[in-house]
Structures are given as structure tokens and as C-alpha cells.
Amino acid sequence: MKTYKPRRATKRWTEGAPEYILDCFDNKGKTNDRYTILFGGTLLEPSLLANRSVHFLGLSAVPSHPQGFSQWGEISASFRPAHWRVRWLDLPEDIRKHIIARATSQ
Secondary structure (H helix, E strand, O other): OOOOOOOOOOHHHHOOOOOOEEEEEEOOOOOOOOEEEEEOHHHOOHHHHOOOEEEEEEEOOOOOOOOOOEEEEEEEOOOOOHHHEOOHHHOOHHHHHHHHHHHHOO
């Protein structure tokens, strides 16, 4: 039996992204957690894959602001709202840096 492994978005969407970024979404400010980033690669967790889930980071437009936030969670790996998909390189630089910092901190 083949082990489930979520697919990464195509190179068009993940160009320049670390290997552990599966996909990026921007709901254009419809909710406080504007950005949703799905994680895979070296950050895949086998216990989550059993339910076809992955880690995600939900964050506001300015997570370093006193009223901003970023939080980890688990989400179905099939969560892929194409109308919200955004290229990694189109995310603001401070957002990209924040995502990398959260993903690499221990």
C-alpha cells in the first residue's frame, strides 16, 4: 500500500519558497487570518498523514503588530481554494520572513 503524500503546488506558485511550503493562500482580508500557508516536505508529520491532514500557519496581514497574530493548526491536505491561491513571491517580504522564522524555530 502506498503511503499518502500531499502534493506541492506547481513551480509557478512555489518559486523561491522553502521545500516545506506546500501552498499559500490570501483571502484578501475577508477574515483576520488573512494568510494560510500549508506545510509539507521536511515538516510533514506521519500522524497527521493518516487522516490526510497537514500543518498550516494562519496569520494576519501584520503578525508583528500588537493586534496581529499567527497560529499553527491542522487542516485537511485537500484545502486548496484556487480563488485564494497566491504565489510565494507575491506575499509581502515581512510575511515570508515571518513564515520562515516560525517554521524553523524550535
